[in-house]
Amino acid sequence: xEDTCRKYESEADxxxxxxxxxxxxxxxxxxxGTAYTTMATDTxxxxxxxxxxxxxxxxxxxxxxxxxxxxxxxxxxxPQEWCDRIAPKFKEAWKALSISNDDxxxxxxxxxxRGVQAFWNALYEKGYIYKDTYxxxxxxxxxxxxxxxxxxxxEDGTVVCPDCGRPLExxxxxxxxxxxSEFGDKLLAYYDEHPDFICPTTRRNxxxxxxxxxxxxxxxxxxxxxxxxxxxxDEGHVTYVWIDAxxxxxxxxxxxxxxxxDQEMFAKYWPCDIHYVGKDIIRFHCVxxxxxxxxxGLPCPKKVFAHGFLLTKGEKMSKSKGNAVAxxxxxxxxxxxxxxxxxxxxxxxxxDGAISMDRMAQVYNSDLANQWGNLVSRVFNxxxxxxxxxxxEFPANQADAPNPLRDIAAGLYDRxxxxxxxxxxxxxxxxxxxxxxxxxxxxxxSAPWNLAKSEETRDQLAAVSYNALxxxxxxxxxxxxxxxxxxAEVFRRLSLEGAQETRRIQHCSKWGKLAAGNAVTKGAPLFxxxxxxxxxxxxx
Numbered sequence: 001x002e003d004t005c006r007k008y009e010s011e012a013d014x015x016x017x018x019x020x021x022x023x024x025x026x027x028x029x030x031x032x033g034t035a036y037t038t039m040a041t042d043t044x045x046x047x048x049x050x051x052x053x054x055x056x057x058x059x060x061x062x063x064x065x066x067x068x069x070x071x072x073x074x075x076x077x078x079p080q081e082w083c084d085r086i087a088p089k090f091k092e093a094w095k096a097l098s099i100s101n102d103d104x105x106x107x108x109x110x111x112x113x114r115g116v117q118a119f120w121n122a123l124y125e126k127g128y129i130y131k132d133t134y135x136x137x138x139x140x141x142x143x144x145x146x147x148x149x150x151x152x153x154x155e156d157g158t159v160v161c162p163d164c165g166r167p168l169e170x171x172x173x174x175x176x177x178x179x180x181s182e183f184g185d186k187l188l189a190y191y192d193e194h195p196d197f198i199c200p201t202t203r204r205n206x207x208x209x210x211x212x213x214x215x216x217x218x219x220x221x222x223x224x225x226x227x228x229x230x231x232x233x234d235e236g237h238v239t240y241v242w243i244d245a246x247x248x249x250x251x252x253x254x255x256x257x258x259x260x261x262d263q264e265m266f267a268k269y270w271p272c273d274i275h276y277v278g279k280d281i282i283r284f285h286c287v288x289x290x291x292x293x294x295x296x297g298l299p300c301p302k303k304v305f306a307h308g309f310l311l312t313k314g315e316k317m318s319k320s321k322g323n324a325v326a327x328x329x330x331x332x333x334x335x336x337x338x339x340x341x342x343x344x345x346x347x348x349x350x351x352d353g354a355i356s357m358d359r360m361a362q363v364y365n366s367d368l369a370n371q372w373g374n375l376v377s378r379v380f381n382x383x384x385x386x387x388x389x390x391x392x393e394f395p396a397n398q399a400d401a402p403n404p405l406r407d408i409a410a411g412l413y414d415r416x417x418x419x420x421x422x423x424x425x426x427x428x429x430x431x432x433x434x435x436x437x438x439x440x441x442x443x444x445x446s447a448p449w450n451l452a453k454s455e456e457t458r459d460q461l462a463a464v465s466y467n468a469l470x471x472x473x474x475x476x477x478x479x480x481x482x483x484x485x486x487x488a489e490v491f492r493r494l495s496l497e498g499a500q501e502t503r504r505i506q507h508c509s510k511w512g513k514l515a516a517g518n519a520v521t522k523g524a525p526l527f528x529x530x531x532x533x534x535x536x537x538x539x540x
Contacts, residue, residue, distance in 0.1 A: 017053035018269040019045050022277045022285075023060040023105065023248050025143075026086045027067055030093035032343075032355075033278070033310055035327045039340050040307065040349055040425065041276045042099045046481035047420050050505040056269050058252050059094065060105035061087055065143045065241030069227040079227045083108055097327060098336055098484050105252040107229070107244055115251030116239055117232040119296060120220075123178070124233055128295040131234070134175045134219045137168040143241045145171075145219060163280065176221040176237060183291035184215045190290060196303055198286050199423065200350040203279060203306045207286045218243075218288060246289045249275065250298070271299040274423075279306040305423055308352035310343075330360070337483035338364050338527060344482055345429040361530055371436050372475070373527035376490060378443065379468040380522040386452050386461060391469055391494075393516040398463035405442055405471040406511045408435045413506050416478050425482075432478045439471040469494070470514045476500065477509050486526055493521040 021041045024034050038059060045057035063083040072082035087106060094101065105112060123129050137146045139161040151168060152160050159168045188211055191197060191204065198204035221237040222228065228238030247255075253269045254262030277285050282304070290300040312325075331339045342360050345367070347353030383389060412431060419427035443464070451461040473494060480487035480500040491499040495518040502508045 014052040015054065016268050017045075017048040017055045018253070018272045019048070019055070019057050019274045020249055020272060020276065021059040022275070022281060023062045023107065023245055024090065025065075025067075026061050026063045026083050027071055029086065029089050030327060032325045032327060032330075035093065035097060036310055036343055036347075037276055037278065037307065038094060038099055039097060039343060042097075042101070043340070043344055043425065043481045044274065044276075044420065044423070046100060046484065050477075050480065050500075050502055051417070052503050052506075054268075056103070056253070057101045058103045058105060058249070059099070059101045060103070060248060060252070061090060061107065062241065062245040062248075063087075063106055063108045064228040064238070064244050066140050066222070066225050066227070067143060069225050070140070072227075080108060093327060096331065096336065097340065100484075103252055105248050107248060111257065112248060112251040113229045115256030116229040116244055116247050118256030119247055119250075119292075120239070121232055122296050123292075126295065126297075128179050128182075129176050129220065130179070131174065131176050133172070134177075135172050136170070138171045139164065139166065139168050141166055147216070171224070173223050174237075175219040175223070175240075176231060176234065177217045178220045178243075178292065178295070180218045180288065180291055181215045183294060184211055186294055187211050187287065187291060190294075190300060194300075194302075197290075197300070198282070199303060199305045203282050203286075207282060210283060211287060215287070215291075242284055242288075243292070246284060246292065249301075272301040273303065275301050275304045277304060277306050279308055282306040305350070307349050310347065311352055311354045312356070333530070334360060334364055335527070337486045338368055341368065341429070341482055344425040346426070349423055349425050364527065365529055367433065368527040369525075369529045371433070371440060372479070372486075373525055375436060375440050375443070375468075376472055376493075377522065377525055379439075379465070379472060380493060380520050382443075382448055383465055383469065383520040384522055386448070387465060389520050389522075391514055391516050391518040391520060392462040392465050394466045394512070395459040395462050398459055401460075401463060403467060405435065405439055405467050408438050409471060409474045409509070409511050412474060412478060413509050428478075429482060432475055435471055435475055439468055439475075442471075443468055466514070466516075469520070470511060473499075473514050474509050474511070477502070477505055489523070489526065493523050495519045 019041055021037050041057060041059065045055050048055045068082060069079050072079040075082060091104060137151050137159060139146065142161055142164055146162065146168065150162050152162050154160060160166060161168055188208065191208055198207055220240050220243045221231055222240055223236055226238055228241060229244050231237040231239065249272055250270060254266035257263065275285055285304045293300050327339065342363050346359065346363050347355065412435060415431040416428050419431060446464040448461055448464050451457040451464065472490065476487040476490040477500065484500060487500045491497060
């Protein structure tokens with residue numbers, strides 16, 4: 001495997017790939033919803049690296065805005081101190097979930113603030129922004145402006161946010177505005193020319209309908225507080241937090257920098273291949289963001305994928321609803337890889353998904369303990385019992401024998417890749433699961449314990465053992481983007497340390513690359529079955 005799976009070879013490079021999460025608001029600590037987006041992004045980034053792409057994966061924090069300033073004041077500290085206390089919690093959470101991000105941007109970073117100011121200078125010089133007075137409604141918790149047509153009035157006359165239901169503030173202040181109204185036709189033309197720009201299709205239809213209803217110019221500055229990126233051409237104005245946040249996707253890869261290395265990085269990775277966002281912020285990413293880029297003369301992202309919400313008891317998971325769960329609460333019970341597997345295999349990415357402890361336990365025991373974990377244990381144990389813990393040589397006289405595992409594995413790369421190309425995580429996992437199920441049946445049907453009783457069937461025993469081990473190697477490769485730690489452990493037990501870091505999975509996954517003689521270690525169960533007592537305690 002040394003020459004096929006551990007080394008990166010330049011001829012395997014299939015180009016660059018840039019993928020991002022939305023940057024998360026610093027006023028809320030990580031919960032299952034933010035972890036869901038981040039794990040999905042990480043899984044795609046891992047796959048793209050394994051498939052030969054020079055991949056850059058960005059995540060980070062949105063640290064400006066009125067809400068942050070208010071929270072810091074209430075705590076008796078500066079806004080920067082407030083952000084500095086929260087940022088490590090996100091980094092620790094992502095490390096605990098085996099997130100492989102290449103960069104972590106904070107909107108208080110100097111590189112970001114420099115890039116934001118460079119962007120506004122560009123739009124100012126092009127005449128796409130102007131000063132006026134804003135009179136309208138603003139939701140501080142959501143950091144969002146709303147028109148009179150969008151607000152909700154309660155029976156007692158209270159005006160509330162149409163998204164979160166909390167009271168709105170009426171704002172009267174001098175702002176700078178972006179001429180968003182000039183980009184309606186340009187956006188519609190872009191959607192038509194790039195039908196895969198907005199995914200899934202239901203979100204695309206929603207955005208097109210919104211743009212066709214007419215766009216209004218957008219306030220891009222605030223003057224009632226100073227916690228934000230200052231506008232370079234008008235003292236006293238700071239950038240509206242949502243506009244500030246959107247620009248992170250380009251400032252993180254060098255936009256606005258004079259450093260040639262940064263400029264080279266920007267040229268390499270922009271436009272972005274995929275922005276992953278929740279469906280509630282799709283208008284910012286599919287209307288305002290591309291319009292801003294068009295105004296600046298920059299390419300638009302290739303794709304924005306807006307996933308659905310995680311639902312507990314029929315409600316969206318959020319801190320404001322009091323039903324947000326910390327990832328650590330579940331990883332303590334199920335482990336990191338089982339946690340990742342459940343959310344990316346059982347919840348169809350793109351649609352809303354109902355989640356529950358009972359269902360998570362069911363998937364864990366069925367897919368991981370009974371199928372994948374059990375297969376590894378019994379085959380590695382068989383190897384130790386019959387072949388002194390070494391991968392057997394595949395007998396030449398068995399080459400023409402029926403080999404259902406080889407046949408399924410032969411098309412696994414193409415089936416898996418086809419699913420990942422359309423962001424179908426469930427389909428990709430199911431493709432690997434097909435081989436896993438077949439391998440379990442193969443071992444059962446071949447009955448190696450019977451073949452071991454006679455020297456006459458020794459070659460058949462060796463072939464069965466080799467085929468089962470090779471199928472496990474293949475599965476570990478394709479499971480690696482979803483369950484990186486488990487795959488690393490399987491490869492360690494096969495004496496193939498580092499194989500999951502390949503940049504040539506299409507080549508490495510070809511049948512027959514497991515070297516005879518490799519030491520095989522059984523080890524402890526990868527996924528010990530969960531008993532009812534553990535789950536009952538967890539549910540409380």
